[in-house]
Amino acid sequence: MKTWGFVQGTRRQSRVSNWKDPDELKEVLDLEVRRSGSSHETILQLVKQVINYSVTIGHPYFLNQLFSSVDPYGLAGQWLGDVLNPSVYTYEVAPVFTLMEETVLAAMRNILGYTGGDGIFCPGGSIANGYAINCARYHKFPQVKTKGLSSVPRLVVLTSEEAHYSIKKMASLEGIGSDNVYLVRTSANGKMDVQHLEQLVLRAIEEKAVPFMVSATAGTTVLGAFDPIDEIWEVCSKYKMWLHVDAAWGGGALMSKKHRHLLSSIEKADSVTWNPHKMLAAPQQCSTMLTKHEGLLSQCHSASAQYLFQKDKFYDTAYDTGDKHVQCGRRADVLKFWLMWKAKGSEGLEKHVDTLFDNAKYLTEAIRNREGFELVVHQPECTNVTFWYLPPSLRNSRHTPDFAEKLHKVAPLIKERMMREGTMMMTYQPHKHLPNFFRLVLQNSSLNRDDMDHIIYEIERLGRDL
């Protein structure tokens, strides 16, 4: 039976990537555009090279990021969207996708526990977090939309030191400034310290600044920690601050009866970022920003452009939802996720999520019991598994003064070998005072327990002589 190349590429015995250093890759790949076009033969050759030298995100051993795999329904949805090539701003141009967005966003809010509310699809979780900051600010100071920040006191956003960097980036972009993102301390397993949160709120108030928003995280990027939403909400209520939950990564757990307790009280949040392209494995990109405040997205972002949102159209222009966004043209990212959801049902998505958590648990125990491996977080809450590998040469030198320095170099070296051989992709990073450790993240439910064992063997194979 003939199988498409990209399906072959996702077989376990295939390479995850075919590494070339930047200079080498420039040599083999003719990327230059020219005055004259190329023949179809040349184009086909180039396409084969693009495939060959790209990382196979759909490979089971691509464990490097908070997204992976290529879901077949999701892919069909992408392809279909490409053919239709819509831009979702008005009902007349995108009737099906306007209604589809409404349906899917309502279903997601329903799962959160909101009654009513509103939502939008965004180009990624960073932008979704940016929307939340802007909505929170508008909610407190609607004049910012027209008068700008020069009309209000200094504003402060609070989030944990393990929150995603987009909170700082978006605070910079939105004129708040990254120094005005106050970073709350976290526990060893990565959760926000709510006492410290309140201290920072009081500090901001003392400074005559206005702390207007807390961004809690449900599934931090590195350790996969879930901040205590209910306790944070108490502080927000007390000081009249907007509660945002960045559940870009951990939101998927809401689909599971077994794991949704991790996000308990999320229905109290004013807004939530939730990316189906992460734990639910929809293709890149599929991100949402959901809020319980009906009408706010539109009030905060609308510009009522007459050339697009004419009010004398022959249909109900409440369906022209584009003005809720700061983007004008916008892809129908809803389609791929809708198709997945339709095909698998909520129970299919639940099974997917439960498999990920089962695999993470199995791997965690296997690492706990394996000589030379050490867990960073001993009881991980999410499907991030973080660990050090100690080659035999390091195992008896834990108490020597340069141990941490030596351990710090192990992960980068194993990563290099992994990349050059193309057998697996997994990331590493330092964290606070901790030396480099591996972090793998599971979102691909086609992996099984044998794969978890394989991951351990592969790290050992690559690193035991170090």
Add this chain to the structure above:
Amino acid sequence: MKTWGFVQGTRRQSRVSNWKDPDELKEVLDLEVRRSGSSHETILQLVKQVINYSVTIGHPYFLNQLFSSVDPYGLAGQWLGDVLNPSVYTYEVAPVFTLMEETVLAAMRNILGYTGGDGIFCPGGSIANGYAINCARYHKFPQVKTKGLSSVPRLVVLTSEEAHYSIKKMASLEGIGSDNVYLVRTSANGKMDVQHLEQLVLRAIEEKAVPFMVSATAGTTVLGAFDPIDEIWEVCSKYKMWLHVDAAWGGGALMSKKHRHLLSSIEKADSVTWNPHKMLAAPQQCSTMLTKHEGLLSQCHSASAQYLFQKDKFYDTAYDTGDKHVQCGRRADVLKFWLMWKAKGSEGLEKHVDTLFDNAKYLTEAIRNREGFELVVHQPECTNVTFWYLPPSLRNSRHTPDFAEKLHKVAPLIKERMMREGTMMMTYQPHKHLPNFFRLVLQNSSLNRDDMDHIIYEIERLGRDL
């Protein structure tokens, strides 16, 4: 010969859209997601409905927006990108697309006339304009990134009253405030009045505000006007302001020796927005922000997240370009455009652009000479063609007091008929003091002169009894 459904759908005799009012469409289309999944038969049926009730953007008579058509190379590029499902932030995850972005952005800057500089792909032109505002602000006041706007005087952006609404939207989002976007008057054909620009700059200075940026437009949304870049640059130089050119729409003309004079002096701009998904007909979305300031994008936006942009990687991490963006995960929008450019060559893109302008010119003359039609802009510069259609009942009542009011209602009625019959899609809008007029925009070079004639006949057919 068997032809795919979506190719059939782009034949002239097919419908552009199969209109249903929102409530009707909700009835026929089962969008709801449920606990249980659906059979493949059901899914296939749903997919057919999605196609059937979506607007066929690839249809020759979809003339409604600043984008249209489905380029076959572009589509192949989209499909390929979907299969590879990359996120372009680090070289290790997206080696090919990192280098491809570098190559294509450099080629685009070269066409602008920049030597060196930098650039990024953005999710749409609005966000690209937002990047430009943030870079301009950072260039003047780098402390805004960390300290926020409370550390600087009130800032003012200047743009014309016919500029795209994203300038105001992004100024609101970025904390500048839409009232601090000073709108410069335009001439009857839509060009920025440079004398008035200078008056507004002086007003801002008098008010003790800091006018830090002018956003000129190369191809306005409605009339397709090109602002006089060189004269605006003179004012910018004099008052030390950043010159941005929003060439999202008109940028495509740079590919044509015959038409690139419309953007002459664009190489003097500090930054440029240019969307290949508009005039060059790449699929949605393909937008770029280009700047002559090397290193600035990174300085302005980087957060140096340790989990992603580790500095102890084994390759040259200058290729980890993700930190130039405020987005984290990001699609490889470059691929579709690169494939088109490779296949057609710059000369193919030039021929495409020249065809659009030829058609626009032919149509303009046809309208000028046709009874009952009247041009809004008599010598359009771009491929926007704007006109009124006067049904016979109105032709002799030009001087009656309610003429404008009656004319204002004609375009919406014809549009409704057009939509309900599904024969064509073209937009209308009022503009300043002018009553509703039609605006069609050409980006699909598979249209020919017969199509231009057809457009006129079709408007007459739909509207002559009004």
